[in-house]
Amino acid sequence: MDHNHQSCLVSRLSQFVSLTEDERNFLAEMEKNEIACRKGRPIVGLGDVTEGIMVLKSGWAVVKADNPDGRSQILRIYLPGEIIGLAELGSSHASHRIVMQTDGAICPFPRKGLAPLLNDHPRLAALLIAVGSLDQIALRYQASCLGSMDATQRLKFFLLQLRARLEVANVGLGNRFRVPLSQAEIGQAIGLTSIYVNKLLRSFMTSGEIEIERPYFRLLARKSWEAEVRFVNAFVDMDTSWFPAAVAPDQASPASSAEPQND
Amino acid sequence: MDHNHQSCLVSRLSQFVSLTEDERNFLAEMEKNEIACRKGRPIVGLGDVTEGIMVLKSGWAVVKADNPDGRSQILRIYLPGEIIGLAELGSSHASHRIVMQTDGAICPFPRKGLAPLLNDHPRLAALLIAVGSLDQIALRYQASCLGSMDATQRLKFFLLQLRARLEVANVGLGNRFRVPLSQAEIGQAIGLTSIYVNKLLRSFMTSGEIEIERPYFRLLARKSWEAEVRFVNAFVDMDTSWFPAAVAPDQASPASSAEPQND
DNA sequence: CGTTATCTTGATACGCCTCAACGCAGGTGG
DNA sequence: CCACCTGCGTTGAGGCGTATCAAGATAACG
Numbered sequence: 392m393d394h395n396h397q398s399c400l401v402s403r404l405s406q407f408v409s410l411t412e413d414e415r416n417f418l419a420e421m422e423k424n425e426i427a428c429r430k431g432r433p434i435v436g437l438g439d440v441t442e443g444i445m446v447l448k449s450g451w452a453v454v455k456a457d458n459p460d461g462r463s464q465i466l467r468i469y470l471p472g473e474i475i476g477l478a479e480l481g482s483s484h485a486s487h488r489i490v491m492q493t494d495g496a497i498c499p500f501p502r503k504g505l506a507p508l509l510n511d512h513p514r515l516a517a518l519l520i521a522v523g524s525l526d527q528i529a530l531r532y533q534a535s536c537l538g539s540m541d542a543t544q545r546l547k548f549f550l551l552q553l554r555a556r557l558e559v560a561n562v563g564l565g566n567r568f569r570v571p572l573s574q575a576e577i578g579q580a581i582g583l584t585s586i587y588v589n590k591l592l593r594s595f596m597t598s599g600e601i602e603i604e605r606p607y608f609r610l611l612a613r614k615s616w617e618a619e620v621r622f623v624n625a626f627v628d629m630d631t632s633w634f635p636a637a638v639a640p641d642q643a644s645p646a647s648s649a650e651p652q653n654d
Numbered sequence: 655m656d657h658n659h660q661s662c663l664v665s666r667l668s669q670f671v672s673l674t675e676d677e678r679n680f681l682a683e684m685e686k687n688e689i690a691c692r693k694g695r696p697i698v699g700l701g702d703v704t705e706g707i708m709v710l711k712s713g714w715a716v717v718k719a720d721n722p723d724g725r726s727q728i729l730r731i732y733l734p735g736e737i738i739g740l741a742e743l744g745s746s747h748a749s750h751r752i753v754m755q756t757d758g759a760i761c762p763f764p765r766k767g768l769a770p771l772l773n774d775h776p777r778l779a780a781l782l783i784a785v786g787s788l789d790q791i792a793l794r795y796q797a798s799c800l801g802s803m804d805a806t807q808r809l810k811f812f813l814l815q816l817r818a819r820l821e822v823a824n825v826g827l828g829n830r831f832r833v834p835l836s837q838a839e840i841g842q843a844i845g846l847t848s849i850y851v852n853k854l855l856r857s858f859m860t861s862g863e864i865e866i867e868r869p870y871f872r873l874l875a876r877k878s879w880e881a882e883v884r885f886v887n888a889f890v891d892m893d894t895s896w897f898p899a900a901v902a903p904d905q906a907s908p909a910s911s912a913e914p915q916n917d
Numbered sequence: 918c919g920t921t922a923t924c925t926t927g928a929t930a931c932g933c934c935t936c937a938a939c940g941c942a943g944g945t946g947g
Numbered sequence: 948c949c950a951c952c953t954g955c956g957t958t959g960a961g962g963c964g965t966a967t968c969a970a971g972a973t974a975a976c977g
Binding site: 573574575585586589590593605 | 922923924925926
């Protein structure tokens with residue numbers, strides 16, 4: 392069985408549609424070289440021309456903004472299996488840095504692979520669009536969180552969302568998960584100081600809402616938190632009904648015969 | 655000359671690549687029926703299945719989040735020529751509402767048109783991906799603004815960004831522009847109360863930084879503001895170097911012969 | 918075993934929200 | 948024409964939430 396160490400991107404995208412052999416092979420080919428990255432390694436630098444998109448095979452990566460006053464901010468966290476670089480495709484120089492938050496590995500999907508993908512695998516192109524769309528929704532929630540919640544809600548929302556996303560990446564884990572972020576970094580992600588993050592976490596602990604054995608968190612009051620911040624897990628389903636049908640290489644434009652293939 | 659009332663989407667996308675006759679016709683066909691919308695009209699409702707993407711032909715539209723405590727929030731503003739609905743494609747139910755902020759018109763591009771687009775016009779697919787990518791960057795800036803700036807900077811940044819985007823949409827206007835938003839709505843967009851927005855605007859006026867003749871704003875101190883909040887206009891250029899080459903309908907997979915066509 | 922990051926806790930300051938009241942314009946019905 | 952209403956802008960007084968500052972305790976690390 393060679394399927395065990397199948398492509399990370401394939402396993403990710405297969406959650407949404409069942410890929411054809413052809414599509415599978417194409418993707419596997421594209422991400423065949425895997426690059427190990429140490430914590431702190433810059434993936435995309437400020438102003439870089441990105442070399443394409445990448446699949447985060449293992450580890451966490453974060454998008455950072457460098458603010459004039461020195462304190463940087465975390466705009467987005469990428470978890471294993473997610474696709475990095477979709478936001479960088481559109482403009483010729485990156486507006487934000489992307490850095491490995493833990494040790495891990497990425498599979499670069501070179502820029503010049505995109506043209507063949509678009510030409511020969513329209514359904515994969517649709518998947519990229521759909522993934523970018525989910526990224527946008529994640530960012531909207533982030534903005535909504537920053538703009539309308541107080542510190543307590545922000546922190547709860549942040550932890551809930553992290554847990555939910557980890558559950559997608561690494562199916563079926565419970566309320567306990569690893570958070571490889573310092574309190575200062577959590578603060579950077581939700582717009583608080585490390586000091587206040589600490590005070591909030593501490594108060595959650597004394598009230599029995601969470602348990603922390605660094606770097607592991609356990610959400611003891613998850614249900615009530617989810618109710619309190621109106622948490623909805625927006626990433627469970629993808630709409631694939633508009634996707635074109637998978638086509639054999641020669642066949643051209645089956646157009647409206649497109650049919651959803653979500654499992 | 656029939657080119658005067660050419661497709662809105664065509665003129666928008668032509669800013670980035672020079673479209674072929676074939677692509678032009680395809681787009682024009684897709685957005686042939688234009689729908690006039692009155693201010694306040696819902697474009698996408700909460701939980702809706704979106705009927706596809708749309709081009710905002712004229713007027714403003716806003717993305718709103720309804721928070722539990724009743725006060726809604728503005729997550730994104732769409733200006734004339736921009737594409738609405740890319741964020742909604744990926745999930746089967748919309749997480750946020752989209753509403754017309756002024757009278758205007760939209761051109762729906764139906765969901766079932768996407769499959770033919772992806773199959774037959776890979777370069778247009780690339781454009782959609784690129785536009786979605788720029789949307790993500792806009793949202794990141796929004797999040798960065800909410801998470802790290804104080805009220806004064808937020809308001810300045812908001813106005814600067816609005817001006818810059820209007821300049822793209824409606825080439826070459828100066829420092830004066832129309833803002834069809836109440837002070838309360840501005841507050842919803844940048845996470846402040848209407849009262850504080852008012853106090854800030856008023857202080858800008860007495861210090862001679864802006865002039866307001868509702869609904870028109872004039873930024874008198876634009877340069878110094880741009881320096882103060884480190885404003886960068888991230889939407890002036892699009893990277894099209896990775897796009898596939900425009901293909902004639904029959905021709906298949908020219909692959910690596912792809913060459914940029916930005917003008 | 919020193920050195921540095923990270924966490925912890927308290928005292929204090931201040932930015933922005935809240936509440937409350939009023940002005941002003943536009944619209945509506947008498 | 949006026950009386951009323953409703954939405955938006957304006958202004959002030961007071962309070963709360965979170966940042967800031969300072970200092971120590973603990974944990975990570977060479």
